[in-house]
Amino acid sequence: MNPFLNKSVELLAPVGNWDCLRAAVANGADAVFFGIGKYNARVRADNFQMEELPHIMAYLHKYNVRGYVTFNILVFENELNDARQLVTACIEAGVDALIVQDMGLMQMIREMSPDFPIHGSTQMTVTSAEAVDFLAPYDIEVVVLGRENSLKQIKSISNKTETPLEVFVHGALCVSYSGQCLTSEMWGGRSANRGECAQACRLPYDLMVDGERKEMGNIAYVLSPKDLAAIDLVPELIEAGVSSFKIEGRLKSPEYVANVVSKYRKAIDEYTAGSDYRPSVVDIRELEQSFSRGFTHGFLEGTNHKKLLDGTFPKKRGVYLGTVKKILKDAVLCDIEAPLKRGDGIVFDAGRPEEKEEGGRVYDLRKRGEKVPGEIPSGLIEIVPGRHDVNLTKVKVGDKIWKTSDQELENRLRKTFEGEITFKLFPVRIEASGAEGQPLVAKWTDVVNGNSVVVHSERNLEKAMKRPLTKEYLAEQWGRLGGTVFELAQIELQLEGEVIVPVKELNRMRRVATEQLLELRERPRQYKLNEELPLSDKNQRADKETTSELIALCRSMEQIEAACQTDVHYVYADFEFTTDYPAAVEVARKYNKPIALATPRIHMPGENGILNGILKAKPDAILVRSLGAVQYYTSQNLDLPLFGDFSLNIANHKAAELFLGRGLERVTPSYDLNVQQMVDMLEVAPTDQMELVIHQHLPMFHTEHCVYCTFLSEGTDFTNCGRPCEEHRISLQDRVGFSHPVRVDIGCRNTVYNAIEQSGAEYLPQFLQLGIQHYRVEFLEETGEKVKEVLSLYREALDGKRSGGSVWRELKATNQLGVTRGQLVKK
Structure with a gap:
């Protein structure tokens, strides 16, 4: 017998506007998630306004659907008051949960209300049981796991926690770990951690191997994944312990929402x-029709780099029909693999998606010149496109043909949510009693949520002369619930004697009861709301001399050796292979320099051995980069300093205080902050425990997808790829000619670094005035000589012997590609 029979699995749908919301409800979503204004990870969606919240929640609760508000972005210091207002509005409107990324916001919500539900966003980069445990003190109701977790890992996490787990099952995939992509921030000041992703992963790149361009044919989209579709893995996901299935798509159409929700509803049920x-084949085809870049299971079945992306196109395609066999005078001949009819949209794919493609509506279908009526399921067919849509002289034999739209399907989907939703009915139970000379008393109970109302007749019961009240008669009269969301499930009747009441009175009682039950359904959930606490005041800093400590983060033994020969206070080692850490510690000991070893940015189930290996190398401190690593180390009560890195996404003083209160000795602010946002936070945060990175190659993409394995190997993952990363160096060259280095970590994850170094030298006076003591300079591929030169420049600036502007000019003059201020520029 299936042990998962009747297991409650939530189906969670994306809604970007009212049409999408109605589509989700009408097609069987258990819950929806939506954004309010600009404070969510999809600022380009229509989104809703704060004043709409009560109406939205009343509508959802009418149909027994939960509503979650997405506040899944980092919150800057000057936004905390606005954030508090939005949280208060959500509490008062009875929102079922807030989906949160920012740790400071999480802390603030819990201070505001001890019982308001919080869901941990996938932007938190939670990928292990330890990371889930880190969130336990904040009573997180649900945790959304990273899209990179496999079914095996999900099951492992589920077995170690009671916290319900939510997993993405359908929609667009980010190539980078959510919460760990800084590309949009670096290149356009549009942070993915602020809902402004510029989709740089969908751009074409040339693959540079050891400095030479690798010929890739028509493959140019080396970071653009296919779309996730796990509908055929529904049984495995349920058995792995997933409590909520999440669909991506707050920028998608209501027809998309209707289609995907209905398909997954059917699968779960x-x-x-x-x-x-x-x-079925039809189900998959219809899902592809609504939106598809090609479907993949992502990482759910484990890592297979060959299946994650196609590489030849970055945008929606739809259903694959076949390839052009022959060009006719007014048509193309194709052996189609999927149904096609007049009015369908098609596009001809010549393998150059960056250029304008030929496409339009199908005007006619023919076989050997004769028109064919209706839909053609498959086979050799002449496709006649609209005369003004397609220039057939630009279509070539061999071009792929995709069916991009199906008006019949869209019309069918639209009908599911247009007008009032009537199919979703909820059972009521009635208990009625009375006696002659007394009112008829009826208790109506909403079976789904247990709400009850008691309704009395306004006229007393009278002795029946002909047809006394019976259970059957009351069921007939009170069962007429058309136009409501209720249906009669059960009725019990206890009467003394043969009595009657006018049918008009029965109808009134029915109307009153259903109105009251509906009002109870739509009433906001009640939460505790504490008195408003003031945010922290600005730090009072004593006018005293502080020592400015310079830290060098190195990524090679040559850099470690060079840094140790300077007057840096600390050396950090951030090697691709943590097995080389003992040698780095040995060099630091030789020069009597304290050394910290960096953890990977991602912590997966089964990777505690990596963290333990770092301890065995006997460093003086550890640079901690993930929630799982923080939890692993702090739970051991180590007598070893732990420094929190940028990847913990600390964007306000409350987040800083949370991590410092959980055992970290100092923390590094998020790279999403520009200089003004940094200053705003540092005016309130404990600056003696803050560390700033003032020089680096910004890490942009951080991804489970390995470019080395995909394009330099016949293998599918680390077990059979032959380790090309140990033999070669890859860079991705963008459209302007910059080559961005790609590096691998111990977990075979790739980081794409910005080609140009970033310097905050010009802002040093501000940071020094604020009392910052710890300054980090990061290196990537620099020689030992270059390491010494750069560290010397910053040392002179910190000592007041050289201006920040002078450092900037010197770096710009000596670096081949120049230097950038990056995201620090005030926008």
Whole structure:
């Protein structure tokens, strides 16, 4: 017998506007998630306004659907008051949960209300049981796991925690770990951690191997994944312990929402009812039609770099029809693999998606010149495009043909959510009693949520002369619930004697009862709301001399050796392979320099051995980069300083205080902050425990997808790729000619670094005035000589012997590609 029969699995749908919301409800979503104004990770969606919250929640609760507000971005210091207002509005409107990324916001919500539900966003980069445990003190109701977790890992996490786990099952995939992509911030000042992703992963890149361009044919989109579609893995996901299935798509159409929600509703219901569910060919095809860049299971079945992306196109395609066999005078001949009819949209794919493509509506279908009526399921067919849509002289034999739209499908989907939703009915139970000379008393109970109302007749019961009240008669009268969301499930009647009341009175009682039950459904959930606490005042800093400590982060033994020969206070080692850390510690000991070793940015189940290996190398401190690593080390009560890195995404003083209160000795602010946002935070945060990175190659993409394995190997993952990363160096060359280095870590994850160094030298006077003592300079591929030169420049600036502007000019003059201020520039 299936042990997962009747298991409650939530289906969570994306809504970017009212049409999408109605589509989600009408097609069976258990819950929806949506944004309010600019404070969410999809600022380009229509989104809703704060004053709409009560109406939205009343509508959702009418149909027993939960509503979650996405506040899944980093919150800057000057936004904390606005954030508090939005949280208060959500509490008062009875929102079912806030989906949160920012740790400071999480802390503030818990201070405001002890019981308001918080969901940990995938932007938190939670990928292990230890990371889930880190969130336990804040009573997180649900945790959204990273899209890189496999089914095996999900099951491992589920077995170690009672916290419900939410997993993405359908929609666009980010190539970078959510919460760890800084590309949009670096190149356009549009942070993905602020809902402004510029989709740099969808751009073409040339693959540079050891400085030479690798010929890739028509493959140029080396970071653009296919779309996730896990509908055929619904049984495995349920059995792995997933509590909520999340669909991506707050920028998508209501027809997309209707389509995807209905398909996953069917899959969940059939499996939990005992059916051996697998999606049909038609189901998959219709999902592809609504939106698809090609479908993939992502990482759910484990890592297979060859299946994650296609590489030849970055945008929606739809359903694959076939390739052009022959060009006719007014048509193309194609052996189609999927149904096609008049009015469908098609596009001809010549392998150059960056250029204008030929496409339009199908005007006619023919076989050997004769028109063919209706839909053609498959086979050799002449496709006649609209005369003004397609220039056939630009179409070539071999071009792929995609079906981009299906008006019949869209019309069918639209009908599901247009007008009032009437199919979703909820059972009521009635208990009625009375006696002659007394009112008829009826208790109506909403079976789903247990709400009850008691309604009395305004006229007393009278002795029945002909037809006394019966259970059947009351069921007939009170069962007429059309136009409401209720249906009569059960009625119990206890009467003394044969009595009657006018039918008009029965109808009134029914109307009053259903109105009151509906009002109870729509009433906001009640939460505790504490008195408003003031945010922290600006730090009072004593006018005293402080020592400015310079820290060098090195990524090679040559750099470690060079840094140790300077007057840096600390050396950090951030090597691709942590197995080389003992040698770095040995060099630091030789020069009597304290050394910290960096953890990977991602912590997966089964990777505690990596963290333990770092301890065995006997460093003087550890640079901690993930929630899982923070939890692993702090739970051991180590007598070893722990420094929190930028990847913890600390963007306000409350987040800084949270991590410092959880055992970190000092923390590094998020790279999402520009100089003004940094100053705003540092005016309030404990600056003696803050560390600033003032020179680096910004790490842009951080991804489970390995470019080395995908394009330099016949293998599919680290077990059979032959380790090309140990033999070669890859860079991705963008459209302007900059080559961005790609480096691998111990977990085979790739980081793409910005080609141009970033310097905050010009802002040093401000940071020094604020009392910052710890300044980090990061190196990537620099020689030992260059390391010494750069550290000397910053040392002179910190000692007041050289201006920040002078450092900037010197770096710009000596660096081949120049230097950038990066995201620090005040926008």
